[in-house]
Amino acid sequence: MAVGQGPPIGLVDAETPGQGDHMDLLAAAVLDDDRFRVPESPAAPTGVAWLRGSVPRFAEGERHQRLRSLVEEVVADLELGLDLSPGASPGASASASASASASAGASRGAPAGASPDGTTDLRRAGGGDPTLRLLSLLGLEAGCAADVALVAGAYQPHAPQSREADAAADRLVVALGPRDERTAAVLCVLVQAHAATAALVDARRAGRGGPPVPTTRRLGPDGVEVEVDLTGAPFGRGRHACPGRAVALALTAAALAEPRGDDVRHD
Numbered sequence: 656m657a658v659g660q661g662p663p664i665g666l667v668d669a670e671t672p673g674q675g676d677h678m679d680l681l682a683a684a685v686l687d688d689d690r691f692r693v694p695e696s697p698a699a700p701t702g703v704a705w706l707r708g709s710v711p712r713f714a715e716g717e718r719h720q721r722l723r724s725l726v727e728e729v730v731a732d733l734e735l736g737l738d739l740s741p742g743a744s745p746g747a748s749a750s751a752s753a754s755a756s757a758s759a760g761a762s763r764g765a766p767a768g769a770s771p772d773g774t775t776d777l778r779r780a781g782g783g784d785p786t787l788r789l790l791s792l793l794g795l796e797a798g799c800a801a802d803v804a805l806v807a808g809a810y811q812p813h814a815p816q817s818r819e820a821d822a823a824a825d826r827l828v829v830a831l832g833p834r835d836e837r838t839a840a841v842l843c844v845l846v847q848a849h850a851a852t853a854a855l856v857d858a859r860r861a862g863r864g865g866p867p868v869p870t871t872r873r874l875g876p877d878g879v880e881v882e883v884d885l886t887g888a889p890f891g892r893g894r895h896a897c898p899g900r901a902v903a904l905a906l907t908a909a910a911l912a913e914p915r916g917d918d919v920r921h922d
């Protein structure tokens with residue numbers, strides 16, 4: 656392996672259907688190494704492939720920087736909505752939620768959880784479910800959650816692809832519209848947040864440590880795909896590091912503060 660980063664820290668079974676038996680598992684330090692690149696997704700007209708071809712997660716170079724800036728704008732609006740930004744004042748949530756909603760291109764009236772005067776009670780909006788909370792902040796219907804889950808399941812190029820997931824991606828684009836990089840940035844945030852945040856909530860509830868997303872992947876300098884261990888770097892490192900860390904932690908805290916659905920008594 657022409658890595659130049661020390662030996663692999665071990666070998667794991669590749670979880671990838673159709674891939675080789677094993678992939679090298681490297682330490683997170685390679686995420687700081689420009690020679691290790693994310694698999695870049697080509698442009699595609701529709702479906703999950705369109706999303707992959709339009710987000711920073713699967714782009715490098717100038718294109719990555721441009722797409723990441725768009726995501727960072729969406730995340731900054733969410734941070735305002737969650738009262739996380741340094742400048743956020745108490746009570747800023749409702750207007751920031753409206754701003755996040757407007758910047759999402761959503762035009763379906765008041766966000767879920769909105770009270771009659773148009774403000775949003777963020778404790779009600781989406782409750783403790785991270786994806787419902789994000790949908791609410793973005794002014795999208797709670798019914799979109801099933802489509803977010805479908806797309807998230809097919810988001811990684813090595814995950815099983817399906818017509819259902821493609822149709823879900825296209826429905827979400829219609830809900831957000833127009834089909835452009837800004838819309839892709841909003842979808843990217845929803846999809847990136849979905850499984851990872853749920854995994855962190857589950858881990859905290861179960862008292863488990865370790866990174867909620869255990870590994871990621873890169874193409875090494877020799878073009879061979881490697882797995883990267885996220886132990887010690889749960890939100891990644893380097894140019895692709897998670898821009899949603901603060902949002903993820905706030906959503907997780909909110910979820911843990913809520914009683915679980917199956918804990919609630921109905922008598």
Ligand code: HEM
Pocket residue numbers: 686711712713723726730733843844845847848851852853855867868871872885888889890891892894895896897898899900902903904
């Ligand atoms: C506990 C929850 C989360 C965890 C553990 C997590 C972890 C990560 C990790 C490890 C990466 C880097 C992947 C790589 O380098 O290959 C990443 C990237 C990313 N995350 Fe998160 N994430 C979480 C929640 C979120 C949330 C809530 C958002 C948005 C609000 C978000 C948005 C993103 C985006 C857009 C990227 C791609 C950045 C890029 O490629 O430049 N994530 N995340």
